[in-house]
Amino acid sequence: MSLTRRAWMAATGAAAAAAAWPAKLSAAETAAPLPPPLPAEVFRDRQARLRAGARAVGIDVLYATPSTNLAYSANLAIGRSERLTALLLFVDGPAVLVTPSFEADNHRRDAVVDDVVTWKEDEDPEALVAKTLGKARVVGIEGSTAFATAARLRAATSVEERDATQIFDALRTVKSAEEQALIRDAARRTSLAIAATHKRLSRGVTEREVATWLEQEFQKQGVSGGGLVQFGPSAALPHGGPGDRRLAAGDVVLIDAGCKVRGYTSDVTRTVCFGPPSDELRKVYATVDRAQRAGIDALMAGVPGEDVDRAARKVIEDAGYGAFFSHRLGHGLGMDGHEQPYLVRGNRTPLAAGNTVTIEPGIYMPGKLGVRIEDDYCAAASGAPVSLSTRPGELVVLSA
Numbered sequence: 001m002s003l004t005r006r007a008w009m010a011a012t013g014a015a016a017a018a019a020a021w022p023a024k025l026s027a028a029e030t031a032a033p034l035p036p037p038l039p040a041e042v043f044r045d046r047q048a049r050l051r052a053g054a055r056a057v058g059i060d061v062l063y064a065t066p067s068t069n070l071a072y073s074a075n076l077a078i079g080r081s082e083r084l085t086a087l088l089l090f091v092d093g094p095a096v097l098v099t100p101s102f103e104a105d106n107h108r109r110d111a112v113v114d115d116v117v118t119w120k121e122d123e124d125p126e127a128l129v130a131k132t133l134g135k136a137r138v139v140g141i142e143g144s145t146a147f148a149t150a151a152r153l154r155a156a157t158s159v160e161e162r163d164a165t166q167i168f169d170a171l172r173t174v175k176s177a178e179e180q181a182l183i184r185d186a187a188r189r190t191s192l193a194i195a196a197t198h199k200r201l202s203r204g205v206t207e208r209e210v211a212t213w214l215e216q217e218f219q220k221q222g223v224s225g226g227g228l229v230q231f232g233p234s235a236a237l238p239h240g241g242p243g244d245r246r247l248a249a250g251d252v253v254l255i256d257a258g259c260k261v262r263g264y265t266s267d268v269t270r271t272v273c274f275g276p277p278s279d280e281l282r283k284v285y286a287t288v289d290r291a292q293r294a295g296i297d298a299l300m301a302g303v304p305g306e307d308v309d310r311a312a313r314k315v316i317e318d319a320g321y322g323a324f325f326s327h328r329l330g331h332g333l334g335m336d337g338h339e340q341p342y343l344v345r346g347n348r349t350p351l352a353a354g355n356t357v358t359i360e361p362g363i364y365m366p367g368k369l370g371v372r373i374e375d376d377y378c379a380a381a382s383g384a385p386v387s388l389s390t391r392p393g394e395l396v397v398l399s400a
Contacts (some may be wrong), residue, residue, distance in 0.1 A: 019399050033398055034222055035185055037054045037262055038178060043112035046171065053138050053167040055091045060132065062089040064142035066151055068335045071150055071263060076111040083148070084125035087113065088132055098129055117310055126156035133157055140164030172377065173332060173340045174354035178377050179264060180388060183333060183356060186223070186266035187376050187389035193217035193225060194255050194270050198398055201274060203249065207242035210255075225259025235271070235370030238327055238362060249275035250398040252369045254341050258337060265337045267358050268389050269374030275400030281371070283361050285395045288371045291315040291361035292391070294331055295343070297358065299377055299385045305347035312361045316383050319364045330358040333376055353381040356388065 023177040050073055059333055064070045064087045072075040074095065085099040085107070093377050094114035099107050101118035108116055109259035119125045133139070136159070141150050143165030155172065175183070196217040197210060211229040218225035219323050230241040247253070256269040271288075272279060309329040316325045328344035333356050341355055348394055360374035376388040 002078055031191070032222075034261060038075070040075070040108070041063060042176075042178065043073065046073055047089060047112075047339065049171055050089060050167060051091045053170060054089075054164065057140075057162075057167070058138060059140040059162060059164065059167075060091055060108060060136035060138045061093075062091075062140045062142065062167070063087070063145070063153065064089070066144050067142055067144045069142045069144070069172075072109050072172055072335055074113055076107060076108075077263060080146070084119075084129075085130060086129065088129070090136065096132055098125060098132060100173060102127075118385055124156075126152050129153060129221065129250055138162060140167060142168060152312045153221065153338050169340050172334060174352055175334060175356045175378060176354070179334065180354075180386065181358065182264035183266060183376060183378075184388045186261040186264055187268055189218070189221040189261065190225065190259055190266045190268045191221055191259050191270075191389060193221055193259070194257055194268065196220070197255065198253070198270075198396075201247060201253065202342060203400065204246050206244050206246055207234065207246060210247075213240040214257060218257075221259070222297065223259040223261060225257060227255060227257030230254045230276075232369065233367050235372075236364040236366050236368060247274055248304045250278065251275070252281060252371065253398070254372060255338065256372065256374065261334050265333060265335065266336055266359075266376060266389070267333055268375060268376065269372045270392055270396075271371045271373060271400055272396040274398050277395060279398060281369055283319075283394060284365070284371050287316060287319040287321060288361050288363055288373050289394070290319075290376070292373050294357055295359040295361060296375075296377060296385060298381070299350065299357070301353040301379050301381055302350050302357075303352055305341050305343045306345045307345045308359075309345055311346075313357070316361060316363060322326070324363045325361060326364060327362065330360050330374075332357055338347075351379045353379055355379045 019063055065076045066080045075336045083100045097113045097116045098110055101120050104116050104118045119128045131252045138157045140162050149180050197214045200213050207229045215226045228241055231245050231247050232251040234241050234245050235252045251274045254271045258265055258267045284289045291312040294315045298311035312329050330343040332339040332341050358374050362372035364370040375391055378386040
């Protein structure tokens with residue numbers, strides 16, 4: 001964790017500067033090493049901003065058990081178990097990690113905290129939390145914390161518990177240049193994995209088989225990833241598959257995939273045709289392409305999320321396909337695959353510079369076909385949004 005922010009940015013500068021990449025990449029590019037992890041100072045800065053947010057609403061200490069928010073604030077990405085591990089981030093004090101004693105060395109290696117206090121298997125962890133809290137009386141609970149965990153804390157301490165969801169969300173929805181670079185790197189690897197999977201397609205393969213190939217292609221990119229694979233009429237199910245349908249000439253092939261790079265997620269969908277496309281498919285694809293461009297053009301700081309959705313949806317409605325666009329235009333993207341903000345009717349909250357979202361219009365015609373194009377963008381302070389993935393342009397036709 002000795003890498004400085006400046007050195008990290010220099011190491012990832014090439015990826016952060018590029019909004020697109022060549023269609024044909026060298027072997028060295030396709031096997032690019034992962035960018036370095038975020039330096040400790042990034043997490044110290046996050047903790048300072050979390051403290052400020054908590055102080056502003058009268059919270060004495062923030063409480064986070066294993067979750068995305070724990071990973072975001074202290075660089076500790078672990079799963080939950082029956083054994084309590086919790087971060088106590090004091091507004092006017094240290095960042096303290098409470099954890100089982102046998103896990104302490106692992107957490108000291110990874111977590112960015114000021115102190116680690118431990119409990120043994122025959123001890124009560126809530127009693128240790130109560131002792132560590134001292135005179136703190138207002139505790140902000142990280143939003144995904146289990147109800148039973150919060151209840152045990154309240155019973156052991158008699159503290160006042162408040163929901164701290166908005167404190168974390170306010171910071172996490174605005175992505176720094178470092179975070180954008182990691183999402184861009186993940187999107188690049190996702191596009192390469194999808195393209196490599198396309199090259200392996202042949203008549204008669206099943207959606208399940210191709211989904212396995214997709215996972216293999218992500219492994220070649222040095223990451224763990226996967227996604228939905230849908231052929232022909234199966235693609236008309238927005239979150240369907242993969243199933244046992246076999247690929248036939250003329251089928252739409254929809255792949256919706258993503259991976260994580262240093263904890264940050266991509267989400268990319270590509271729709272191609274295996275063999276010559278029908279006139280209807282060409283028309284539907286062109287409509288979705290125009291809708292995505294309209295959504296991208298509308299994405300900017302200060303614009304409500306629903307206005308971006310409306311801009312893309314109008315294109316589809318004007319083309320006569322409004323009844324076949326059944327979901328929101330997009331969702332926030334970061335350490336979680338779906339997070340704030342959402343591009344959906346009814347969301348009047350203005351977007352902020354640094355909000356990173358998917359733009360994914362679709363047309364789904366039951367029993368016939370489905371087309372979705374999905375790319376990742378970041379709202380800028382002014383002008384066009386920052387592209388974190390490269391749009392495919394016209395319909396790609398694969399040889400059958």
